[in-house]
Each structure stands twice: as C-alpha cells, then as structure tokens.
Amino acid sequence: MAELRVSHLIDEADEMLDNKFHIGSYCLFMNTDDIQDVLSKIRAILPEEIKTAEMILKRRDDIYLEAQSRADRIISEAQNTAASLLSESELIRAVREKAGKIQKQVKDSCEEMKNKAAEEADMIRRNAYQEALKTKDGAQAYAEQVLNDLSRDIEQIQRIVKNGQYYLSQQKNGGKDVQAKETVRPKVEVAE
Helix, strand or coil: CHHHHHHHHHHHHHHHHHCCEEECCEEECCCCHHHHHHHHHHHHHHHHHHHHHHHHHHHHHHHHHHHHHHHHHHHHHHHHHHHHCCCCHHHHHHHHHHHHHHHHHHHHHHHHHHHHHHHHHHHHHHHHHHHHHHHHHHHHHHHHHHHHHHHHHHHHHHHHHHHHHHHHHHHHHHCCCCCCCCCCCCCCCCCC
8 A cells, every 4th residue: 555655656756747838928848857756766676675564474474374283282282281181180270271271371371463563564565664654855855956957057058048139139239349238158957
C-alpha cells in the first residue's frame, strides 16, 4: 500500500514535469531529463525497502507457523507418550502438566516473536515513509531551484534584448556609434 502511494506521488510529479509551466504571459519550457532520472532512481530504491518490509512480515509469519507446528508436534508427542503410559496415572498427570507448560511456553514464545516482527515491520514502514517524504521534499526543492535559475536567465536575456533594441534604435535614429546602456551576457549552466 505504501508502494502505491509513493508510485502515485512520483507519477504525479512526472505528469507535472510533462506539462508546461506558465509565468505571466511567458510559457517556459525546461529539460526534464535530470528530474526524471532522479525520479527513476527513486522508483528503483523504494521498492527494495518495501520488499524488505514484506520479507520481514513473511519471516514473521513463517516463524509463527513453524512455532505452531513445533508446538503441535510437541503436544502430539506428549499425548502419544501419555497414552503409552496410561497404566501409571501419576506419570500421566505429570506428562499432561508438562505438555501444558510446554504448550504455554510455545504460545508465549510465538506471541513474543509475532509482536517483535510486527514492531520491526512497523519501524521499516515508518522509515520508508520518512525516506519517501525526504525524497519528495528534495525533488520539490530541486524543481524550485531550477525554476529560479531559469527565471534569472530569462531576465538576463530580456535585458540583452532590450539593450540590443536600444542600440539598433540609436543606430537607426542617429547613425552614431552608440554602445548599449548595459551589456549582460546570459549565464550558461552545464547540467551536473
């Protein structure tokens, strides 16, 4: 169930990245390969954590079944022993008493193992959920940083375009060798 929630969130993030982002009248496009690569890695890691939790739950069930089988064998053996010693009533009473104690010990042991396995599974589920939240927060922070960088680059490009327009306007009107008010080169970033 946790895997379905995490997959749903990742799919939702993918869908958001596939859509265009609009800021005012500008339509921004972005290369989503890096973000999708990160999301693919998340998909590869989270199922392993969930598989580990499922293995622990299965192990808990196997231990419980094995303990129950062992208890049944012990009880059966005790009953067989008691039946063979039917002529000695004191011995029969002692065997029944011992079988009851063993049965109680086995049931207590099984219950303790079951509780411990349930606690371990809950802890793994909580840890997987926390990791999923951290990953989601990290992906959102990364997306926000990419958008901020893109916004800054667009502002720089707008300044360059306005300077070019101003320069061409001055050239056209005055024919003089006029330099633009401000020369700003766009920052080119290499994806890591």
